[in-house]
Amino acid sequence: MGAKKNYNDILKNRNLKVTKHRYAILESLEKSKLPVSAESLYIELKKKGISISLSTVYRSLEALYKKGIVIKSILPDYNKAVFEYNHNEHRHHMICIKCHKMQPVTGCPLEEYEKLIESKFNFTVKGHNLEVYGYCDGCESKTED
Ligand SMILES: [Zn+2]
Ligand SMILES: [Zn+2]
Structure with a gap:
């Protein structure tokens, strides 16, 4: 114990409502060694048995990105956005x-x-x-x- 991030606090400190979807997204992103696209994150969450829609994944990622909790990078040649946890x-x-x-x-x-x-x-x-x-x-x- 102790090493686990308190995502609830991270969200609350940025005035974002704590939802189980946002929590699951942060948890997945932090564990991921590589930046991931919304689509692959969606597939991963589905595999974990979390019921979420792709549009919710998109919206949550955008909200987290706007608050600086995640980093968004666009791969210029493929015009595709990938997201990663902001370790600062x-x-x-x-x-x-x-x-x-x-x-x-x-x-x-x-x-x-x-x-x-x-x-x-x-x-x-x-x-x-x-x-x-x-x-x-x-x-x-x-x-x-
Ligand atoms: Zn390769
Ligand atoms: Zn540099």
Whole structure:
């Protein structure tokens, strides 16, 4: 005990009503190592025996995203949104161009670059995004045969 997040408090602190659907969504997202789409989250919740509609999953994810509880990323080439639990740590992503799997990378190589931009262009940097594209482990081996 103790390690388990109190999702009720997280929701209440952001003025969101606690519903069993929101609770289940947060629980699934926090456990997931990879960002997930609304569709795959919906399938996962169904498997757990939770009765929820896809539109409720969409609406809940949007509400959680607006409050900063989850992070939403759009995969630019596929025009598809994926969601992940906001652990409040800065991270980047590796995106497989074949299976579209998106894996987080912790640690940032761009701190020096930000400083350079600030001094060179007198621009106050507030953040950045970086996605790295390529083939994941599974797809790399498949392309060889
Ligand atoms: Zn892949
Ligand atoms: Zn970074």
